[in-house]
Amino acid sequence: MILGLGVARAEDHQLTPMRDYLDDRPIKLHRERTGSEATTVRPLILALVLCGLAGLLIFLDLQGMLGPTRGIVQQGLAPVAQQLTAVRDGFTAALSTPLSADALETRIAELERENTQLHDELLRREQAAVENVFLRQQLNITRSQPWLLLGAEVTLRHPDAGRRTFTIARGANDGVDVGMAVIGQLPGSPAALVGIVERVGPRTADILMITDIGSQISARVLRNNESALGMVHGQWQLGSRLQLEQVERTAGVTVGNTVVTAGLTAALNLPLDLQAVPPNVPIGTIESVQASGQQLIAELRPFVDPDQVRYVWVILNQDD
Amino acid sequence: MVALALTQVTLLQLPLGFPIPLVLIAVVCRMLIGMSSAFPDSGVSIALRWALYGGLTLDLLATTPLGSHAFALLLTALLIALATRRLSAERIFIPLLATLCGALIYEITLALLTMPQPIDWPAYAQVVLLPMMLIALIPTLPIFFLLRWALRRQI
Numbered sequence: 081m082i083l084g085l086g087v088a089r090a091e092d093h094q095l096t097p098m099r100d101y102l103d104d105r106p107i108k109l110h111r112e113r114t115g116s117e118a119t120t121v122r123p124l125i126l127a128l129v130l131c132g133l134a135g136l137l138i139f140l141d142l143q144g145m146l147g148p149t150r151g152i153v154q155q156g157l158a159p160v161a162q163q164l165t166a167v168r169d170g171f172t173a174a175l176s177t178p179l180s181a182d183a184l185e186t187r188i189a190e191l192e193r194e195n196t197q198l199h200d201e202l203l204r205r206e207q208a209a210v211e212n213v214f215l216r217q218q219l220n221i222t223r224s225q226p227w228l229l230l231g232a233e234v235t236l237r238h239p240d241a242g243r244r245t246f247t248i249a250r251g252a253n254d255g256v257d258v259g260m261a262v263i264g265q266l267p268g269s270p271a272a273l274v275g276i277v278e279r280v281g282p283r284t285a286d287i288l289m290i291t292d293i294g295s296q297i298s299a300r301v302l303r304n305n306e307s308a309l310g311m312v313h314g315q316w317q318l319g320s321r322l323q324l325e326q327v328e329r330t331a332g333v334t335v336g337n338t339v340v341t342a343g344l345t346a347a348l349n350l351p352l353d354l355q356a357v358p359p360n361v362p363i364g365t366i367e368s369v370q371a372s373g374q375q376l377i378a379e380l381r382p383f384v385d386p387d388q389v390r391y392v393w394v395i396l397n398q399d400d
Numbered sequence: 401m402v403a404l405a406l407t408q409v410t411l412l413q414l415p416l417g418f419p420i421p422l423v424l425i426a427v428v429c430r431m432l433i434g435m436s437s438a439f440p441d442s443g444v445s446i447a448l449r450w451a452l453y454g455g456l457t458l459d460l461l462a463t464t465p466l467g468s469h470a471f472a473l474l475l476t477a478l479l480i481a482l483a484t485r486r487l488s489a490e491r492i493f494i495p496l497l498a499t500l501c502g503a504l505i506y507e508i509t510l511a512l513l514t515m516p517q518p519i520d521w522p523a524y525a526q527v528v529l530l531p532m533m534l535i536a537l538i539p540t541l542p543i544f545f546l547l548r549w550a551l552r553r554q555i
Contacts, residue, residue: 123444127478130452134474137456137467138513146466153460157406161461164410238462239409241418242511242528245463279463286463294516317515318523 151281158284162235162249169390214391221263221271221393227358229263229393230254235284244292244316246275248392251283256394259356261341262287264389272362272383273297273341274392285394289386290363291316298342299324299363301333301378308333309342312363312380322364322380329374339363339380358395401426401450405457421503421536422543423454424473428502429544431477432495433551435484444481451477464514472509476502495544496537503536504529 140146198209211231218229232248250256256277264274275287276295288295295314300307301324308331310324327333343359364382371377401423408422427450434443455470462469480498487494507529511519 120441122441123448123481124478126445127448127474127481130448131471131474131478134452134455134467134471138465138471141466150460150466157457157460161406161410164406168411236409236461237419238464239405239419239421239423239458239469240462240507240510241532242507242524243462243464243514247461247463288463317527318520319527 154281155283158235158249162233165235217265217271218393221265225271225360228396230256230396231391231393232256232285234390234392242317244289244295244314244386245278246287246289246386248285248287248394249283250394251281251285253282255396256280256285257356261357261361261395262392263361263395264384264386264392266384266388269383270362271393272364273357274382274384274386274389276357277394287392289316290314290382291321291386293317297357297363298344299339300342300359301327301331301337301339301366303333303337309344310339310376310378312339320379322382324366324378324380325375327376327378329371329376331376333366333369333376333378335366335369337366339366356395356397358397361395401454402457405454405461409458409461418531418535420539421506421532422539423458423469424476424502424506425499425536425540425543426547427451427454427473427477428480428498429495429540429547430551431480432484432498432544433548435481436490440485447477447481448474464510468510468513471513472506475509476505479505492541495540499536499540500533503533507532 137146141150194209201209214231218231221227222229230250232250232254234246235249236247238245248256248262258277258280260277261273262275262277263271265271273290275289275292276297277285278288279286290297290312292314293316295312297312299310299312301310308327310327313323313325315321315323324333324339340363341357341359341361343357343361362383364380366378367381369376369378404426405423408419412420412422427447430450431444431447434440434445434447437443451473452470455468455473456466458464458469459466480502483501484494484498511524511528515524
């Protein structure tokens with residue numbers, strides 16, 4: 081019995097190096113693949129089932145049955161998205177710092193003033209300072225225009241180039257409604273239309289940019305104390321920005337004329353999505369004009385590029 | 401996939417208005433890696449799930465009807481799987497070609513689902529399709545090799 085145990089231990093000692101060797105070196109099993117064994121029909125069935133599920137979701141969403149659930153999930157994602165967008169904007173701002181001497185001096189002066197103000201404040205006050213800038217812009221706009229404004233940060237851009245929309249951090253709880261005009265302002269430009277509220281959630285709203293091909297707004301061309309009516313269409317997906325159409329050929333529209341919203345749907349109080357767009361919201365200026373039959377077609381340069389705005393204002397109503 | 405979709409929508413927005421379709425590229429690369437793995441059925445199933453989760457997240461972050469991105473991604477993944485089932489992803493041009501075709505299928509499907517009809521296809525191709533396809537090519541190889549390295553124990 082003792083002898084047998086000794087032999088077994090001796091065998092263990094001989095096997096140990098071999099086991100260590102095998103443990104240290106993973107065994108690789110090479111599998112030759114042929115075309116016939118690539119895949120079976122199972123993934124195909126799964127793909128078709130998932131496509132069907134996606135189709136069903138599209139149908140249910142278009143029927144408005146997923147609205148509340150979607151809203152809840154979007155509210156959960158919104159804070160994270162807002163933080164990430166703020167990181168991206170900070171990075172973009174750092175890259176787009178002006179390089180010319182004058183612009184740099186101006187920028188340095190602004191930064192010095194800001195630095196003086198913020199020197200002894202805590203980090204959370206920086207956010208308040210940024211909001212202050214936007215509120216001052218808002219105040220300037222409301223002084224010159226009869227609009228009741230609601231400021232909102234742009235939180236999300238649409239993930240595809242095929243559709244020009246963005247999401248703002250204000251929703252139905254703040255009084256935002258479908259069809260309201262959304263304006264923005266960039267340095268050196270007037271406050272101008274950037275989009276229309278397309279969909280509203282409790283705390284967020286989706287804005288259709290005026291440059292999207294689906295955007296159509298009644299407009300008025302201002303020239304020499306006269307005006308001509310037309311329709312402004314988005315043209316981004318067609319390689320342009322904005323196009324003014326349906327203007328009478330005799331209207332005498334020329335390059336450089338200013339185009340503003342006509343607010344016709346608001347005036348007629350029609351039950352349409354665009355009924356909340358007030359008149360006289362600046363849109364852009366005419367860059368080129370060409371005749372087409374009895375009508376004129378003009379290319380417009382928007383006052384504010386909707387792709388560039390980070391903070392916008394929703395026109396809640398017009399204070400007549 | 402939720403993090404990837406969030407990154408695509410927030411951090412990767414480009415000034416010219418063309419976001420990098422990170423989710424699409426990840427799905428296409430995962431599909432190619434899955435197809436060339438020892439157990440392609442499992443790999444393809446995982447890629448399809450990526451397409452569903454990523455697509456739904458994009459829909460939640462976008463203004464499109466829920467399911468439209470998911471449908472476009474699933475269709476893209478399915479067609480890529482069918483087209484590349486007899487090819488080896490080891491060849492460097494296969495991921496590039498798959499992404500190119502995938503971006504085309506994805507953008508056309510999305511346009512059909514979300515754009516107002518009728519669509520001016522020549523203009524849409526020039527302004528949206530071609531730039532998006534070319535932009536999608538840029539990060540394809542790094543993402544493909546990164547994914548293959550990360551999934552090396554599964555393939």
